[in-house]
Amino acid sequence: MVLMPSMPSMIDARNAMLAADLARFGGANADLLWLAFSERGYGAQASAASSQDTDPIPDFSSPEHDNATLVFDAIAKDGSPVPVNADVFAGDYDARATPIADTDPATTAPNLDDTVPIVPSMAYVHGNNASRYRAYNFVANAPGYGHVRFAVQALKPGEVRHVTIRFPTNWASQSQGATAAGDGDFHEGLIDDTENTNWARPARRSRASRSWSSSAAAVRSRSRR
Numbered sequence: 001m002v003l004m005p006s007m008p009s010m011i012d013a014r015n016a017m018l019a020a021d022l023a024r025f026g027g028a029n030a031d032l033l034w035l036a037f038s039e040r041g042y043g044a045q046a047s048a049a050s051s052q053d054t055d056p057i058p059d060f061s062s063p064e065h066d067n068a069t070l071v072f073d074a075i076a077k078d079g080s081p082v083p084v085n086a087d088v089f090a091g092d093y094d095a096r097a098t099p100i101a102d103t104d105p106a107t108t109a110p111n112l113d114d115t116v117p118i119v120p121s122m123a124y125v126h127g128n129n130a131s132r133y134r135a136y137n138f139v140a141n142a143p144g145y146g147h148v149r150f151a152v153q154a155l156k157p158g159e160v161r162h163v164t165i166r167f168p169t170n171w172a173s174q175s176q177g178a179t180a181a182g183d184g185d186f187h188e189g190l191i192d193d194t195e196n197t198n199w200a201r202p203a204r205r206s207r208a209s210r211s212w213s214s215s216a217a218a219v220r221s222r223s224r225r
């Protein structure tokens with residue numbers, strides 16, 4: 001703790017723990033520390049602008065281990081030859097996270113290519129499901145194709161693993177021509193292929209005025225209360 005700056009980012013906290021191990025134990029635990037950090041996205045190339053950064057850049061590679069490499073490809077399940085421009089996120093959810101890869105050749109920035117160096121996972125603990133302990137979980141989404149969740153199991157040191165993500169077409173997507181209308185706000189949030197955005201139900205009204213509201217969305221919304 002004393003090695004951390006005030007208002008540390010998670011990266012600052014990682015660096016302080018590595019420095020403490022170096023100062024006190026001559027770096028004897030560096031491999032274990034880097035493994036634990038890298039498995040959780042705090043690898044050597046991870047970065048955050050500040051402790052307030054809500055879009056830090058994750059990295060899953062370790063400077064102490066023989067990393068594996070993931071190479072992502074995305075295709076449409078129905079055989080459409082149109083390229084699927086997918087964003088790939090580590091974990092189970094694409095909101096409040098930044099991608100670790102994408103399959104869109106037009107985008108270039110850290111983590112926006114199709115190749116991910118990644119430390120072979122020994123214990124990516126997420127939930128209580130034992131089958132997940134040797135796997136990395138991912139979610140990918142693409143305009144017109146919704147999202148796909150998948151796991152990559154048992155990576156080996158130095159392995160290059162090609163992962164093809166097969167997307168079902170989402171005919172209820174605005175990218176496939178769907179439209180949404182009705183009560184509430186942010187209708188496009190229903191049909192934009194990402195859980196990051198949501199429809200908002202109508203603001204609460206008095207009982208008298210609410211009884212006049214009869215769209216399907218409003219009826220469903222009331223029945224859940």
Ligand SMILES: [Ca+2]
Pocket residue numbers: 102103104105106107108112113114
């Ligand atoms: Ca790209």
Ligand SMILES: [Ca+2]
Pocket residue numbers: 188189190191192193194195196197198
């Ligand atoms: Ca949405």
